[in-house]
Amino acid sequence: MQENNLEKENVKEELETSSEIEETTEEVVEDNVTDINDKLEENKLREELEALNDKHQRLQAEYANYRRRTNEEKETIGLFANEKILNDIIPVIDSMERALEACDDKEGSMYQGIDLVYKQLQGILTKYGVEAIEAENADFDPNLHLAVMQESVDGVEANKVVMVLQKGYKLGNKVLRPSMVKVSC
Numbered sequence: 001m002q003e004n005n006l007e008k009e010n011v012k013e014e015l016e017t018s019s020e021i022e023e024t025t026e027e028v029v030e031d032n033v034t035d036i037n038d039k040l041e042e043n044k045l046r047e048e049l050e051a052l053n054d055k056h057q058r059l060q061a062e063y064a065n066y067r068r069r070t071n072e073e074k075e076t077i078g079l080f081a082n083e084k085i086l087n088d089i090i091p092v093i094d095s096m097e098r099a100l101e102a103c104d105d106k107e108g109s110m111y112q113g114i115d116l117v118y119k120q121l122q123g124i125l126t127k128y129g130v131e132a133i134e135a136e137n138a139d140f141d142p143n144l145h146l147a148v149m150q151e152s153v154d155g156v157e158a159n160k161v162v163m164v165l166q167k168g169y170k171l172g173n174k175v176l177r178p179s180m181v182k183v184s185c
Helices: 002-080 083-102 109-127
Strands: 130-133 145-151 161-166 168-171 174-177 179-184
Touching (some): 083 168, 083 174
Parallel strands (some): 145 179
Antiparallel strands (some): 161 179
């Protein structure tokens, strides 16, 4: 009987130990599951944060590009807003140049008055960034010159401007009026 009692006690102890092991195992498993869930949540949050940071940086870059483009457009609009009036002033300057050439008395008050107005008009063009296209003895460029005549000239290579018939003007890189020229052939 004593053996039987011993066996029962051993079984009882084993059961208790087994229960303790099960409880400990369950606690460890629960702790591990909690740790894994916390790490998964942490990784998920980190990924979301990285995605939001990336989105924020892209928005900042887009906004910076937008500001740069609008500033460039404003400058361009400002530069070319006066294009129409500048185109209207150019024929007046041509007339003033013809009047200066027609004056015989270069010291007379008429010549000086016309010259003064001519210089004021030139100042207006310069103020707004308009410049004359240099064409005399230059290579013919169809973007800047309008060839209305061709002539074979000794000692001058082909496609050289030999005479400017009417001055051309440009505003920045934009041609307001091409130079009317005679070109060697």
